[in-house]
Amino acid sequence: MIGRLNHVAIAVPDLEAASAQYAETLGAKVGAPQDEPDHGVTVVFIELPNTKIELLSPLGEASPIKGFLDKNPSGGIHHICYEVEDILAARDRLKDQGARVLGSGEPKIGAHGKPVLFLHPKDFNGTLIELEQV
Ligand SMILES: CC[C@@H](C(=O)O)C(=O)SCCNC(=O)CCNC(=O)[C@H](O)C(C)(C)COP(=O)(O)OP(=O)(O)OC[C@H]1O[C@@H](n2cnc3c(N)ncnc32)[C@H](O)[C@@H]1OP(=O)(O)O
Numbered sequence: 001m002i003g004r005l006n007h008v009a010i011a012v013p014d015l016e017a018a019s020a021q022y023a024e025t026l027g028a029k030v031g032a033p034q035d036e037p038d039h040g041v042t043v044v045f046i047e048l049p050n051t052k053i054e055l056l057s058p059l060g061e062a063s064p065i066k067g068f069l070d071k072n073p074s075g076g077i078h079h080i081c082y083e084v085e086d087i088l089a090a091r092d093r094l095k096d097q098g099a100r101v102l103g104s105g106e107p108k109i110g111a112h113g114k115p116v117l118f119l120h121p122k123d124f125n126g127t128l129i130e131l132e133q134v
């Protein structure tokens with residue numbers, strides 16, 4: 001059911017510093033910051049030849065990454081995003097198998113303008129999973 005790895009997200013305490021490090025120290029192609037108010041984050045995408053890195057910084061008081069950064073003040077890998085062809089079919093299959101779909105359970109539009117859903121990290125070996133319909 002899952003397809004390609006779309007991105008690996010890293011929560012960072014200082015988005016500007018992390019972006020500069022990827023651009024200057026690691027020599028990567030780094031995009032501009034994008035505010036995503038519906039998701040409570042500001043994101044910067046880094047294009048790699050085979051996937052993307054998504055740097056995440058909290059936006060607003062109710063940001064879903066606030067607790068993670070409180071526990072990991074230097075930042076850390078926050079989630080991985082797999083592509084699926086049919087997000088509603090994927091959601092229903094996962095729910096039937098007992099996985100917890102986060103939030104309302106309905107897909108939201110993600111940073112690439114495509115529907116996304118999140119699965120509880122405790123159901124997937126301590127890894128928060130994002131599904132993106134492509
Ligand atoms: C820009 C849009 C989009 C895109 O298109 O790419 C994005 O990527 S948006 C990214 C941000 N959005 C989300 O993360 C939405 C889904 N997340 C959530 O609903 C919550 O963050 C959460 C996963 C339910 C965690 O909520 P929180 O309140 O921070 O923590 P809890 O106390 O409920 O956590 C329970 C348990 O899980 C552990 N945990 C929390 N976050 C992670 C994580 N990222 N990876 C692994 N484990 C995680 C947490 O430590 C708790 O464990 P215990 O301490 O053992 O109980």
Ligand SMILES: [Co+2]
Pocket residue numbers: 007009054079081130
């Ligand atoms: Co993401």
